[in-house]
Amino acid sequence: MNGWIKIFSFSLFLWMADRVSPQITYPSYLPLLATAFVLTCTGLIADRLIVPALGNIPSTLLGLVGISLIIWGVAWLWPGVHVPLLYAFLISLPMGIIEFILHRYVSPKTVKM
Numbered sequence: 001m002n003g004w005i006k007i008f009s010f011s012l013f014l015w016m017a018d019r020v021s022p023q024i025t026y027p028s029y030l031p032l033l034a035t036a037f038v039l040t041c042t043g044l045i046a047d048r049l050i051v052p053a054l055g056n057i058p059s060t061l062l063g064l065v066g067i068s069l070i071i072w073g074v075a076w077l078w079p080g081v082h083v084p085l086l087y088a089f090l091i092s093l094p095m096g097i098i099e100f101i102l103h104r105y106v107s108p109k110t111v112k113m
Helices: 003-022 029-054 056-075 083-104
Strands: none
Touching: 003 029, 003 083, 029 056, 029 083, 056 083
C-alpha cells in the first residue's frame, strides 16, 4: 500500500506543479510518470534502509533533499522537460509531508521510535 500511495501522490504533485507553474515544463506524461516511478522506487528502498536507522524526522529531512535532487536530475534526462532546482525543492515540500505521514502511520514497523 505504501508504494501505491507514493506513486499516486508523487504523480499528482508533479502534475499539479506542471499545471500551476509556468517555470515547470513536462511536455508529456511519460517523463512525469518516470520521475514519479524513480521517486517511488528510491523511497521504498529508503523506507527499508534509512528510516529504521535514522528515525522519522531525520529521514524525512534527508528525503526532502533527495526528492529535490531526483526531480531536478531526472528532468535533465528528457528533452523539453524543465524543472529549476528551486522549484524542485518547492515540489518536494508537500511530498516530504506525505513521506512523514507514511513513515509514521502507514509503515510504523520500519520507524525507529
